[in-house]
Amino acid sequence: xxxxxxxxxxxxxxWNPSPPEFSSALNLLPRxxxxxxxxxxxxxxxxxxxVSRLLQYVLVHNILKIPYDEIIIKRTLExxxxxxxxxxxxxFPNFNFNxxxxxxxxxxxxxxxxxxxxxxxxxxxxxxEDTIAFCRYWSLKEAYVKAIGSGMMAYGLExxxxxxxxxxxxxxxxxxxxxxxxxxxxxEMGNRHCVAVAKGHPRSATESYRRTLTRTEFEPDxxxxxxxxxxxxxxxxxxEQLISISME
Numbered sequence: 001x002x003x004x005x006x007x008x009x010x011x012x013x014x015w016n017p018s019p020p021e022f023s024s025a026l027n028l029l030p031r032x033x034x035x036x037x038x039x040x041x042x043x044x045x046x047x048x049x050x051v052s053r054l055l056q057y058v059l060v061h062n063i064l065k066i067p068y069d070e071i072i073i074k075r076t077l078e079x080x081x082x083x084x085x086x087x088x089x090x091x092f093p094n095f096n097f098n099x100x101x102x103x104x105x106x107x108x109x110x111x112x113x114x115x116x117x118x119x120x121x122x123x124x125x126x127x128x129e130d131t132i133a134f135c136r137y138w139s140l141k142e143a144y145v146k147a148i149g150s151g152m153m154a155y156g157l158e159x160x161x162x163x164x165x166x167x168x169x170x171x172x173x174x175x176x177x178x179x180x181x182x183x184x185x186x187x188e189m190g191n192r193h194c195v196a197v198a199k200g201h202p203r204s205a206t207e208s209y210r211r212t213l214t215r216t217e218f219e220p221d222x223x224x225x226x227x228x229x230x231x232x233x234x235x236x237x238x239x240e241q242l243i244s245i246s247m248e
Contacts (some may be wrong), residue, residue, distance in 0.1 A: 001091065001112040001113060001229060001231070002023070002223070003063065003091075003092075004091070004110060005111060005112065005229050005231075006059060006109065006110045006235075007108075007109050007197070007234040008096075008107065008235050008236075009189065009234040009236055010050055010237050010238065010239060011174070011236070011244070012044075012047045012101075012104060012105070015240075017047075017239075022043075022046070022047075025050060025243055028036075028054070028243065028247065029050075029053050033053050044151065046101075048101040051106040051239060054239070054242040054243070055099060055106060055108040055237075056073055056097065056099060057073065058106060058242050058246060060083055060097070061245065063092075063110065064083075064092070064095065065143040066085065068246060068248070072085065075214065076149055078208060078209070080098075080146070080209050080212075080213070081097065081098070082096065082209070083096070083097075084212075087176050091111075091117075092112035092115070093112065093113050093215055093222075094113045094202055094215050095111075095214075096213070097110035097111075098110075098117045098146055099118075099121065100118050100119045100120045100146070102122050102193070103191075103193055104122065104191055104193065105120050105189060107120045107195055108121075111229075112226065113202075113222075113226030113227075114200055114201065114202070114223075114226050115149075115198075115199060115200050115202055115205060117143045117144060117194050117197075117199075118195060118196060118197045118198070119138075119143045119146065120139070120193055120194070120195040120196075121193065121194055121195075123192040123194075136194055139186070139196040140172070140238065141162075142196070143184070143196040143197060143198040144160055144182075146198075147198045147199065147200060147204075148206055148209065149206040149209025161171070161173040161174075162184070164186075167186050170183075170185065171184060172184060172198075179225065182198065183231070184197065185231050189234070195234070197231060199227065199231075200227075202216040202220075202222045204218050212235045
């Protein structure tokens with residue numbers, strides 16, 4: 001199952017496409033994805049949205065070996081992306097992924113069994129320890145609610161608390177109870193960004209997201225094997241690499 005654990009990051013500050021180059025990259029995606037990218041007015045926002053979509057399709061193609069033009073990615077009513085496919089196979093009993101973008105970075109994470117959510121945040125306001133701590137807590141909370149498939153406004157963030165030892169050994173409490181079937185990580189990225197990753201049990205998914213999952217129940221040993229898969233480091237990808245794979 002370890003091959004289903006992926007962590008990729010793209011630095012979009014290094015990609016400055018001309019209008020024809022941007023259109024060419026956009027046309028690599030299915031037509032129904034275009035409006036969600038072009039609805040943004042600023043080019044920086046369009047770049048983030050485009051790279052986010054490219055990452056999803058390229059990761060699915062790379063890991064599951066599904067032909068690029070056969071990949072179908074949909075979203076729940078809350079906006080959670082999911083793969084509509086019957087070709088995942090037993091190697092990845094519950095393959096799912098999540099994306100995030102902010103500042104210079106677009107990131108994606110996938111898991112073969114556990115739910116996964118992530119959030120990247122740029123420290124864009126005056127830097128002090130209180131500000132940075134707030135950004136880290138917010139990022140962890142958002143990673144959790146994205147993992148379960150809930151919209152931020154629909155889920156009471158005040159219900160989620162985090163305990164940690166110097167930002168290691170991170171534990172979450174919801175309604176005062178520790179989430180024993182979840183794991184969390186927080187790491188710094190270059191140029192003053194941090195990224196949080198959350199993974200946990202599929203039974204925690206919201207109803208709309210649960211319907212998209214292959215399985216929601218696992219034997220304790222099987223689930224623990226998925227939960228304890230290592231949280232690997234983020235691998236840097238360039239937009240040019242994503243475009244090249246998309247054109248294969």
